[in-house]
Amino acid sequence: MGAPKQKWTSEEEDALRRGVVKHGAGKWRTIQKDPEFSPVLSSRSNIDLKDKWRNLSFSASGLGSRDKLRNSKITGPSSSPSSASSHALILPVANKVTEALPEAEKKPQDVKTPPKYGAMILEALSELNEPNGSEIGAIFGYIEQRHEVQPTFRRLLSSKLRRLADSKKIERVDNKFYRLADSFATRTPAPIKASAPKQKDPSKLSKASKNLGFFATSSPALDAAMAAAVKVAEAETRAHEAHDQMMEAERILKMAEETESLLTIAAEIYDRCSRGEITTLNPVQREF
């Protein structure tokens, strides 16, 4: 009603950015109360800061799809404030390597993941075929194992499901489970599809034709590797009988892929270091 939407201004965004540099990500309240940022962020709550930071992080996390207008200043080797020297998850700043790949074939031409999220959801629902409906987590897990998904997919999935339910493609049960509308299945295991996109085409994955075009932002490979690890764990817990073999194969393929990506990144880092560049990438702190 009275609050249509309060878009973040550049000043606010900048204040948040610097606030994170000063106090660190996670100290939202501190940042919000800091007299330096307080005037700018007065109308924002600590939660707002957190959410905004999350959005920034996601955007800069490599799947920018297209770098719109994110960057401006940053990666300034100058600031280097205070050596905070601690956590440092400063990431929502994409630095691009403005070098010049002699001739990079920048026409990867997606090999996988047709942007048909709706189809993937329907497929998952159809395959899971839960009488009482599947919970969003299960749906996500299923799709994640079958397709290459972005970190944002988890978030998109909610919208997607709601949208599909809204258009009567699927039905929502107990506000927590989703199932196909009776128009589609309930009985026939695979009326529409759920059989075609089974294979992921291991044939052509050798060259990292996906996003290594030019060492994008943080480190997609590391994220991917981490995601893969989590995925494996989940998969093992889940233990869908029929899919075990396939997942095994897929895991190996993925690992190979990740390894290659890491090598590429390592090479890039080495190159930059040898040219005296300051290479900062402190992407994550993870634990297995």
Added chain:
DNA sequence: GTAGGGTTACTT
């Protein structure tokens, strides 16, 4: 207070 999942509104 913070992190994370989920939802709604707006944009492309």
Added chain:
DNA sequence: AAGTAACCCTAC
């Protein structure tokens, strides 16, 4: 229809 950004809710 797909994607993004701001907001809300809840568990820790």
